[in-house]
Amino acid sequence: MQNSLQRLFDGMAEALRDVVMPEVADDYARAQIAACIELLANVSTRVEWRVDQLREVTERADAAVGAAVALTPDMANAPGMEAVGGSDAVVARDRALARVSAALRWCDDHPSGDDGAEPLVGFARWHLHHELALLRTGMFRG
Amino acid sequence: MTPAEVASALQPWLAERFGVDAVVVDDVERRTEGFSWQTYIASVRWREPDGTARRHDVAIRRQPEDGLLAPYDIEAQFRLHQALVLTDVPIPPLIGLELDVSVLGMPFYAMDKAVGVVPVQWQGRDPAVFPDDETRRRIGLDFVDTLTVIHGVDWRTARLDEYLPGPAGGDAGTAEIDRWEGFLNEATAVEVPLLRAALGWCRRHRAVSDRLVLCHGDYRIGNFMLADGRINVVFDWELAHIGDPVEDVAWAGLRLFRGRSPLVSQLLPLPDVLTRYRERTGLDIDQDVLRFWTVLGMVRAAAPHVRGAAAFERGRSGDLRLAAMGHQTLHVMKHLADELGWTEPATVGTAISS
Numbered sequence: 001m002q003n004s005l006q007r008l009f010d011g012m013a014e015a016l017r018d019v020v021m022p023e024v025a026d027d028y029a030r031a032q033i034a035a036c037i038e039l040l041a042n043v044s045t046r047v048e049w050r051v052d053q054l055r056e057v058t059e060r061a062d063a064a065v066g067a068a069v070a071l072t073p074d075m076a077n078a079p080g081m082e083a084v085g086g087s088d089a090v091v092a093r094d095r096a097l098a099r100v101s102a103a104l105r106w107c108d109d110h111p112s113g114d115d116g117a118e119p120l121v122g123f124a125r126w127h128l129h130h131e132l133a134l135l136r137t138g139m140f141r142g
Numbered sequence: 143m144t145p146a147e148v149a150s151a152l153q154p155w156l157a158e159r160f161g162v163d164a165v166v167v168d169d170v171e172r173r174t175e176g177f178s179w180q181t182y183i184a185s186v187r188w189r190e191p192d193g194t195a196r197r198h199d200v201a202i203r204r205q206p207e208d209g210l211l212a213p214y215d216i217e218a219q220f221r222l223h224q225a226l227v228l229t230d231v232p233i234p235p236l237i238g239l240e241l242d243v244s245v246l247g248m249p250f251y252a253m254d255k256a257v258g259v260v261p262v263q264w265q266g267r268d269p270a271v272f273p274d275d276e277t278r279r280r281i282g283l284d285f286v287d288t289l290t291v292i293h294g295v296d297w298r299t300a301r302l303d304e305y306l307p308g309p310a311g312g313d314a315g316t317a318e319i320d321r322w323e324g325f326l327n328e329a330t331a332v333e334v335p336l337l338r339a340a341l342g343w344c345r346r347h348r349a350v351s352d353r354l355v356l357c358h359g360d361y362r363i364g365n366f367m368l369a370d371g372r373i374n375v376v377f378d379w380e381l382a383h384i385g386d387p388v389e390d391v392a393w394a395g396l397r398l399f400r401g402r403s404p405l406v407s408q409l410l411p412l413p414d415v416l417t418r419y420r421e422r423t424g425l426d427i428d429q430d431v432l433r434f435w436t437v438l439g440m441v442r443a444a445a446p447h448v449r450g451a452a453a454f455e456r457g458r459s460g461d462l463r464l465a466a467m468g469h470q471t472l473h474v475m476k477h478l479a480d481e482l483g484w485t486e487p488a489t490v491g492t493a494i495s496s
Contacts, residue, residue, distance in 0.1 A: 002331045002451035002468040011454060015462045061335075097333040104338040108345050117342060124335035125484045131472050 282410030308384030447471030
């Protein structure tokens with residue numbers, strides 16, 4: 001997920017107000033759009049990404065990096081490996097994913113990287129299927 | 143910009159290009175197929191001094207403020223188009239380039255509007271385009287033949303490498319891995335480890351042919367037009383570069399462009415594509431080379447989706463379709479995982495299976 005919840009709510013409301021509404025002539029349909037915009041604005045102040053899902057990703061990413069570092073200790077000093085944690089669950093998730101990617105880049109650049117890459121690729125596989133399990137739509141399915 | 147604003151802005155510009163005092167631009171229509179360049183088609187009408195009424199239909203390619211493949215180089219696009227007009231590659235005549243952003247808000251260039259039908263991957267069974275298997279096969283063979291025409295362009299004499307990306311003395315595989323890793327570094331708002339892992343696979347399994355050609359970079363169903371059953375235009379050259387010809391062959395065959403069809407770009411079976419390509423070029427495509435470019439192609443296919451969602455997040459675009467791509471890219475990544483045998487959910491510590 002590349003987008004923040006607030007940006008998605010704001011973007012959906014903007015598209016309805018600035019793009020869709022001017023093209024709709026029917027009064028009832030316009031009222032529905034206006035209600036959607038209002039609901040998006042008011043729901044946006046009451047929701048956040050599911051913390052249980054964010055924490056699961058963070059914990060599994062951290063575990064994968066930990067396992068990779070145990071196999072290839074030099075990886076611990078690689079660029080991008082320093083930032084961890086954070087009280088905000090989204091920030092912590094983003095940092096954990098960044099560490100996995102930094103560790104994978106280190107593996108590409110070092111002869112011993114194949115060993116360390118295994119738990120990282122394992123996490124990447126899990127992460128994809130975790131995200132796919134949450135998906136409800138898709139034009140490219142199949 | 144609204145169609146009326148585009149029409150008003152283009153009138154003096156097109157009048158100058160057509161060498162007349164004034165033109166009327168109408169029937170402006172923004173095409174919505176693409177997610178990158180903004181394409182408008184319009185009719186231009188004027189009267190000659192002798193009173194003769196003239197009409198010329200045009201297509202305008204406006205550089206977006208941001209998008210799937212930013213940053214854009216419109217001058218390079220225009221120069222490539224100028225060079226290709228002199229070859230047998232099917233491409234419309236040019237009208238002009240405008241770098242002054244005061245005209246349409248961003249640089250753009252104009253060309254003749256082509257007439258025909260554009261087959262797209264989500265309508266691969268359209269009976270109006272593919273009435274029977276024989277027609278589909280004939281189009282498929284033309285698809286391969288047109289690719290060999292593109293690959294036959296003498297890019298060295300035309301000096302295309304002066305402004306197109308290329309290996310610059312290195313190998314084409316490494317050049318493209320580096321290019322797309324750099325793209326992801328710039329594009330990504332939230333890291334996607336699977337794409338990083340796939341790039342690592344590409345570095346370990348790099349395999350290329352011994353040829354360097356002009357690669358279209360996005361050669362597939364959806365990026366060509368048909369007229370009278372033949373390809374009359376090839377579109378969307380923004381990913382053109384000097385590279386390995388197998389890259390284009392692999393790209394055309396990605397699952398992303400097949401839908402539920404087993405055919406390359408829903409046109410022709412892969413063995414037939416390879417045979418036709420070999421007959422036309424003498425290149426016998428190695429399976430390892432094809433697989434390398436297929437995997438890297440899937441990374442390439444996913445990367446602009448990531449870029450689009452990030453562009454939306456950063457407020458550089460208000461197009462909600464870009465935000466939706468943040469989810470759609472998961473399907474492309476599933477194709478990638480399937481190709482690499484990374485299909486089953488794995489726990490931390492699971493061995494790499496390819």
